[in-house]
Amino acid sequence: MFENLSERLSRTLKNISGRGRLTDDNIKDTLREVRMALLEADVALPVVRDFVKRVKERAVGTEVSKSLTPGQEFIKIVQAELEAVMGESNEDLNLSCQPPAVILMAGLQGAGKTTSVGKLGKLLKERQKKKVLVVSADVYRPAAIKQLETLASDIGIDFFPSSADQKPVDIAKAALEHGKLKFYDVVIVDTAGRLHVDEEMMGEIKDVHQIINPVETLFVVDAMTGQDAANTAKAFDEALPLTGVILTKVDGDARGGAALSVRHLTGKPIKFLGVGEKTDALEPFHPDRVASRILGMGDVLSLIEDLERNVDKEKAEQLAKKFKEKKGFDLEDFRGQLQQMKNMGGMMGMLDKLPGMSQLPENVKDQVDDKMFVQMEAIINSMTPGERQRPDIIKGSRKKRIAMGSGTQVQDVNRLLKQFTQMQKMMKKMQKGGMKNMMRNMKGMMPGGGMFPGR
Known part of the structure; x- marks a missing residue:
């Protein structure tokens, strides 16, 4: 990013x-x-x-x-x-109204609008404990309604059924009535996108807006379109009273032009960033943190929030207890660490938020490959519980079986076992000498020192 x-x-x-x-x-x-x-x-x-x-x-x-x-x-x-x-500070959604609070999503086709509806629904459900209903008023794009229904089911939020032969205004009206009847906190309405801004589309979305009177009208736009994103948002704002912007596909945008142009050109705040394909890859937009990342100073606050949200506290306590009791660190624990790292957006997602990481040499960045962690987890999954607890029993024939089961080579299994042995040694030294020893041994775990061997 x-x-x-x-x-x-x-x-x-x-x-x-x-x-x-x-x-x-x-x-x-x-x-x-x-x-x-x-x-x-x-x-x-x-x-x-x-x-x-x-x-x-x-x-x-x-x-x-x-x-x-x-x-x-x-x-x-x-x-x-x-x-x-x-925009100086994060501007949260304004949901302080008689429930249900209605959020209308607008934008061009392909910007990631439907996916953003699902992500926002999940965020409101999990972080703000809201009862959320989503509905699709996109009657033009084939399978748009089904896409949102599937997404809602995966995330665990409620979906209001609609069909392509209905009028968008009627769909939105019926969903709002249902939301009132069933005491929903939030109703999110997905609207049709077009390949470009046209009068017919604007007229239709204005009618929907008038009927449901949303508290938030969010414009969803692809960050990779650069300053065009800001210009399109401006065109929409002239037709609809936008309250904010969701900038999607930020993880694929190495430039940042949209993030720096939207507020100035539209006067509307960016409220969220879409930072990946997963359903939890939606972050509230904090200008101060983004500015810090742009200047290579990292974003430690977001990293801490990620840790608090994604680290399994029970597993962390179990591992800490194991350490205290001087019990060994096995491959089961190693797999747990890999899974927690994956939940936080992988190694690159974490490094991106650490200060000074923009100055890392390219060859080092290339070695920090998240695909490697997926492979490592697959290898551990191919082992028996006994092998995970006692890696020293993994010899010739067992290595072949594990490699075959995980779709890898024997040398990949050997590499994982070597990396695990290094980590195990580090953990033992940590148990003996605490943090000072750990920091000294971290050198061997960093790129170039063995944990991420050059290809």
């Missing part, structure tokens, strides 16, 4: 961070680089102009804090202005 922009800005700002004093010349040179980085990230020109102008005004003749160098102060200004461009 934002790799290209992050890399370019980090490199540019690194040159100025050590400067003892800021002059018109070095500010001018740095801002030229910042401007180019933003334009290459497909940020809209008016946004770039305004951003550079504001940074320049604040940087020239700025009062420098005693605890910061002038260069650091400049980076602080850039970060503050990035936050301002994106």
Whole structure:
């Protein structure tokens, strides 16, 4: 996410961070680089102009804090202005109304609207404990209604049935009535998308909007369309009173132009980011955290939230108890760790949120391959409970059987066992000498040191 922009800005700002004093010349040179980085990230020109102008005004003749160098102060200004461009703080959904609170989803075809309906439903159910009903008023796209029904069933939220021979207005009206009757907290209405903005589509969605009077009208847009995303949102906002934007496919967007352009061009906040294909890959949008990630400073707060949500506390306590009682670390425990890592978006998802990770060399990033963890889990799954508890019994014929069962090679099984042995040694040293020993031994687990061997 934002790799290209992050890399370019980090490199540019690194040159100025050590400067003892800021002059018109070095500010001018740095801002030229910042401007180019933003334009290459497909940020809209008016946004770039305004951003550079504001940074320049604040940087020239700025009062420098005693605890910061002038260069650091400049980076602080850039970060503050990035936050301002994106909206300064997270804007939550406004659901404080007589239930059910109605959320209308609008957007172009292929932006990920139906998937976002499911993700948002899951988020409201799990994090805000809301009783959610979803309905599809998309009567044009083949299988759109079935897609949402399947998604709702997988997630465990209620689906209101509709069919292609009904009018979207009638579907929305009936769903709202049902929501009132059955005491739902939230009703999410999925609408039809088009390949482009057209009058017929706008007229239809206006009618639906008028009938259900939603508290939130969210525009779903693909981040990979760059500044076009902001322009399309602007066109929709002129027809509908949008309350916010969901930016999808952010994980596939290395530029970040949409995230930096939407607020400035539409005046509407980005409320959520779609960061993957899984149903829980929807994150509330925090401008301060995104600005921090863009500048290569990581996003530790989001990482902590991920840990709190996804780490199985019971399993963590069991492992801690095992450590206390000086019991061994076996392959069952190792598999548990791999699963927890997968729940948090994999190794790259975690590294992305750690400070300084944008400066990792490319060859190291390439070695941190999440597919490898999937393979490792498959190998452990092919073992018997006895083999997981006592890996030392895994010899020749057992290795062949495990490799065949997991669709891998014997050398892959050997590699996993070697990595597990390294981890086991580290765990033993941790038990003896605590955190200091662990940190010393972590070197061997990091890229290049054995845990992620070069291919």
